Amino acid sequence: MHTEIFNAKTQKENGTNYAARVIRAGGLVAFPTETVYGLGANGLDGEAVERIFEAKGRPQDNPLILHVAKKSDVKQLWRHVPDDAKRLMDAFWPGPLTLIFLRSDIVPDEVAAGLPTVAVRMPEHKTALALIRAAGVPIAAPSANLSGRPSPTTAQHVLEDMDGRIDVILDGGPCPVGVESTVLTLVGKPTILRPGGITREMLEAIIGEVDVSPAVLRPLEEGEEAASPGMKHRHYAPDAEVVVAVGTPRRIASILCREYEIEEAMGRRCVVLGTEQTRTCYNGMNCDIIGDREDPATLCRELFSALRRWSGKVDVILAEGISETDSGLAYMNRLLRAAGFSVLEK
Numbered sequence: 280m281h282t283e284i285f286n287a288k289t290q291k292e293n294g295t296n297y298a299a300r301v302i303r304a305g306g307l308v309a310f311p312t313e314t315v316y317g318l319g320a321n322g323l324d325g326e327a328v329e330r331i332f333e334a335k336g337r338p339q340d341n342p343l344i345l346h347v348a349k350k351s352d353v354k355q356l357w358r359h360v361p362d363d364a365k366r367l368m369d370a371f372w373p374g375p376l377t378l379i380f381l382r383s384d385i386v387p388d389e390v391a392a393g394l395p396t397v398a399v400r401m402p403e404h405k406t407a408l409a410l411i412r413a414a415g416v417p418i419a420a421p422s423a424n425l426s427g428r429p430s431p432t433t434a435q436h437v438l439e440d441m442d443g444r445i446d447v448i449l450d451g452g453p454c455p456v457g458v459e460s461t462v463l464t465l466v467g468k469p470t471i472l473r474p475g476g477i478t479r480e481m482l483e484a485i486i487g488e489v490d491v492s493p494a495v496l497r498p499l500e501e502g503e504e505a506a507s508p509g510m511k512h513r514h515y516a517p518d519a520e521v522v523v524a525v526g527t528p529r530r531i532a533s534i535l536c537r538e539y540e541i542e543e544a545m546g547r548r549c550v551v552l553g554t555e556q557t558r559t560c561y562n563g564m565n566c567d568i569i570g571d572r573e574d575p576a577t578l579c580r581e582l583f584s585a586l587r588r589w590s591g592k593v594d595v596i597l598a599e600g601i602s603e604t605d606s607g608l609a610y611m612n613r614l615l616r617a618a619g620f621s622v623l624e625k
């Protein structure tokens with residue numbers, strides 16, 4: 280299969296119309312959202328949705344998010360629209376918040392991976408909205424990476440993983456948020472299954488108390504059931520070992536400097552993913568400053584890109600842990616998974 284690439288700015292009309300025709304014909308289109316690039320198919324066509332699983336090598340038990348272009352579209356996808364959902368949609372849609380509720384009969388089993396629920400989100404990115412509108416159907420889309428790899432935040436990342444496997448890529452430049460949407464289930468007590476740019480504090484200001492699934496910052500225990508099937512699988516892994524240090528910034532820097540020395544002595548190539556605050560701590564070392572510890576959104580924006588940049592180029596990626604408040608929770612959730620929960624502390 281040849282993968283066509285369109286520039287979402289200079290070839291706006293052509294690209295969107297062509298991609299919408301591909302979606303309606305059952306094909307696969309990668310498109311930018313404000314979080315990460317999605318790999319889209321007609322969300323009401325089970326066979327088209329199956330192609331997403333094949334192209335990504337995605338485990339069959341991991342359900343997909345349906346992307347809509349207007350709030351009222353959830354009415355046809357859910358059994359009914361709970362009051363909490365209405366309030367959250369008014370506050371945060373379009374935007375990086377995915378809501379889960381009981382699905383209606385028109386949602387194919389392939390989308391829900393057999394679950395009684397379906398995840399829905401209305402993205403904010405203009406290209407994503409234009410594509411969904413032109414296609415005239417909800418678009419099922421996971422992140423547009425090969426299963427297990429870091430999520431793509433540029434069209435180049437999508438091409439690395441998906442060239443020859445999908446029909447179209449709409450190139451809309453880098454994604455501004457850089458980590459995937461917050462996933463919140465509204466079945467039972469509202470619970471965050473995956474943290475993202477819409478934080479617990481922001482959700483609680485609208486609907487009151489919200490739980491965070493315990494598996495957000497630790498691996499599932501033996502025999503523990505996953506609230507979200509995505510929690511079970513290895514995620515975001517570059518072709519390099521990833522190690523995270525936690526503690527105060529000074530402590531973290533000293534742990535990482537020592538680890539760097541030990542690894543280098545064993546002949547292993549290293550990079551430190553540093554921050555503005557620790558810039559001067561890694562003199563003479565291979566260091567990539569990826570953002571500001573005081574503004575975790577800057578780190579979220581760069582994380583997946585940095586993991587891909589060093590994938591296959593070094594043996595070990597040494598990363599700084601940050602405080603788990605606000606979007607720090609989303610950052611640590613992705614980083615700890617990329618590291619397979621390998622943490623250095625002192």
Ligand code: TXA
Nearest residue numbers: 314316317342343396397398421422459460507508509
């Ligand atoms: O920002 C995003 O959400 C991006 C862009 C493309 O919209 N999409 C994305 O999709 O991250 P994906 O498939 O990579 O992650 C969806 C997550 C998975 O962990 C999946 O297990 C969970 O949401 N999920 C989807 N439907 C679910 C459901 N019905 N119940 C529980 N978890 C669900």
Ligand code: MG
Nearest residue numbers: 421422430459
């Ligand atoms: Mg994903």
